[in-house]
Amino acid sequence: MTTTHTPTATHTPQQTRQCRQPRRTAAEETGARTDEAAGLISGARERIDALDDRIIGLVQERMAVSAVIQDARIASGGPRVNLSREMEVLDHFREALGKPGTALAMTVLELCRGRI
Numbered sequence: 494m495t496t497t498h499t500p501t502a503t504h505t506p507q508q509t510r511q512c513r514q515p516r517r518t519a520a521e522e523t524g525a526r527t528d529e530a531a532g533l534i535s536g537a538r539e540r541i542d543a544l545d546d547r548i549i550g551l552v553q554e555r556m557a558v559s560a561v562i563q564d565a566r567i568a569s570g571g572p573r574v575n576l577s578r579e580m581e582v583l584d585h586f587r588e589a590l591g592k593p594g595t596a597l598a599m600t601v602l603e604l605c606r607g608r609i
């Protein structure tokens with residue numbers, strides 16, 4: 494069975510487009526072939542969304558702390574970056590997460606100090 498719900502004035506244009514689409518079944522939404530698996534996946538996805546929110550918040554907090562360090566160094570006449578410290582950060586992530594950890598650390602560093 495397919496259902497739709499009515500667009501409202503509070504919806505964004507993207508939400509309005511979504512409203513006009515027939516609602517996807519749990520199987521379509523999750524890729525599962527049973528209701529049990531679909532329920533498990535939906536619940537786990539909620540936990541992932543909550544974890545992602547926390548990760549994003551931690552990255553934003555890290556960016557703010559990193560900015561304090563960089564501003565202090567620049568105000569003292571030093572450069573924005575400190576490559577020896579960046580090597581320590583890269584090693585830390587790689588030791589915890591393996592090779593992809595290095596790529597993640599590079600992205601985190603770019604978020605914190607911009608591109609070099």
Ligand SMILES: O=C(O)C(=O)C[C@]1(C(=O)O)C=C[C@@H](O)C=C1
Nearest residue numbers: 559562563574575578579605606
């Ligand atoms: O630890 C520092 O000295 C910082 O400036 C912070 C930080 C980081 O975000 O980890 C940012 C820029 C530097 O190049 C090195 C590290």
